[in-house]
């Protein structure tokens with residue numbers, strides 16, 4: 001614009017009388033080709049250059065005026081917007097963002113018949129929480145349909161609606177990423193050149209000069225999402241990536257009532273009371289005032305299939321908390337768990353499944369204990385080991401970076417093997433044992449399986465109906481066949497599911513099922529026992545063979561022994577021989593001491609009280625010895641006749657008076673007794 005005005009100024013200067021020729025000549029001098037252009041316009045187009053420049057300047061001035069008018073109009077309109085509306089913006093990563101979008105999708109778009117939408121067929125929008133991160137996850141909301149239903153949401157741009165008799169606008173802001181690929185490059189409207197990724201910021205506006213209506217609206221969106229989630233527990237599983245560990249998958253599980261997890265009722269009540277008390281706001285204040293870290297940990301332990309995971313889910317549902325699930329064996333290193341823990345929300349349940357994958361051994365044992373496991377039949381059930389270390393886990397559980405306010409549930413099938421540091425109060429405040437099923441629990445499970453979904457009689461099978469009392473009687477009869485503490489609840493559930501349509505058949509078939517199952521369990525136990533014995537034998541054989549190879553004292557064919565008895569005999573033999581050797585050495589030592597006492601004077605009379613002597617003790621006895629002992633029976637202190645004379649006094653040699661450089665040990669002779677500088681042990685002067 002400014003350049004055009006300058007150009008216009010120039011043209012008026014060109015038009016001034018008397019100036020024209022000198023000005024033209026000046027331009028010709030300064031701008032190469034100016035004269036040629038002027039000649040061309042005049043000769044061929046019959047146009048004067050002055051006229052051309054003037055017209056261009058006028059057009060430029062007009063368009064500049066329009067632009068500045070536009071800018072002023074836009075400024076004015078924004079000023080009006082600012083003056084007459086209230087606004088709240090929400091970042092793309094905030095959960096509230098998802099909750100507003102979710103509300104718009106459910107309440108506005110469908111009712112207003114909006115024509116430009118965005119669609120999703122994956123992830124659960126009712127969760128409305130971090131769905132953009134988990135968009136690869138299939139929706140899992142227990143619909144009968146095979147395919148997940150498509151959900152429609154607002155796209156970029158502004159959605160208008162009326163809430164509480166107030167006009168609202170929600171704008172989904174086109175992100176820079178999309179701008180780069182789309183609208184600004186091609187001029188295509190935003191909604192036609194991309195779909196929202198889920199992390200676009202939102203701007204919520206309403207008519208009026210107060211933000212109070214917007215705040216009410218946002219609260220309403222939150223309530224709406226919470227209600228949608230009410231029937232579900234949000235489970236967020238850890239993503240097993242060593243580089244970028246995160247809470248990845250969001251799964252909505254229908255809330256499982258606590259009553260459907262059968263175990264000791266008293267214990268269950270205690271657990272619920274304990275958590276209720278912990279979550280109470282007064283408890284938090286109590287902890288804070290007294291400087292106690294506000295955390296609570298529980299260990300759920302027991303045989304497989306006894307309801308540890310089910311109980312965790314039921315507790316999350318009961319207390320309306322999200323469940324963050326970590327399958328400990330998948331954790332590759334401490335930093336991974338650390339990252340996961342630091343990104344936890346303040347109030348949630350963290351479920352560390354199969355904690356024994358870490359908690360059984362300390363760091364030092366991690367790499368070299370492959371053959372140290374016990375020989376019990378349980379060995380097969382030992383969880384795969386995690387690369388996360390125990391000390392790492394302990395730090396994470398109660399380190400400074402650890403979130404306060406959360407509940408940690410750990411599950412294990414081997415509580416008795418867990419390290420004491422892991423289960424100490426503060427990390428594990430309560431241990432809950434979930435055992436095999438009792439008669440009473442079997443009765444409750446039967447009732448739960450066949451209870452009518454609606455009030456009224458229950459179908460006994462396809463032909464007859466049962467009253468509630470009749471069902472209770474059947475449950476009692478059914479449970480009378482179940483031995484206490486033998487079958488896991490998962491086993492019994494499997495049995496009942498096979499008679500799903502008919503409680504009558506379940507009662508009729510339970511006796512046979514119990515017998516069959518017990519037989520199978522006995523067989524499995526027997527197999528496990530044999531396998532454990534084999535493992536034990538193999539391990540022992542391996543150890544003994546390597547021992548035998550190491551020992552030069554054993555005849556080589558002894559190491560071929562591989563029956564248990566032979567190996568035992570081998571060990572005994574080795575032990576005996578070692579003992580004999582030790583005794584022999586001790587005797588030799590004793591006899592040498594006696595001799596040294598006699599030679600002390602001789603050494604002293606030579607005036608050598610502090611002589612350096614060399615010991616060749618190991619040469620005589622190949623086995624490593626506790627202290628420098630030499631068989632001095634034949635040894636004698638000599639002047640260094642063989643190896644040369646020592647000016648300072650006699651050099652004492654080991655066996656046969658020889659001193660090998662590699663095996664020499666310097667010994668101080670103190671009054672005829674030599675002292676090993678390494679062990680401090682006194683040596684016989686003859687040595």
Ligand SMILES: Nc1ncnc2c1ncn2[C@@H]1O[C@H](COP(=O)(O)OP(=O)(O)OP(=O)(O)O)[C@@H](O)[C@H]1O
Pocket residue numbers: 260261262263303304305306307308309310311413434489490491493
């Ligand atoms: N105490 C129980 N009450 C009701 N159902 C149970 C109980 N224990 C197990 N079940 C049923 O058995 C199945 C497996 O249970 P769950 O996964 O909770 O056991 P777990 O103890 O976590 O097993 P694991 O130690 O092998 O992980 C579930 O379908 C659950 O419904």
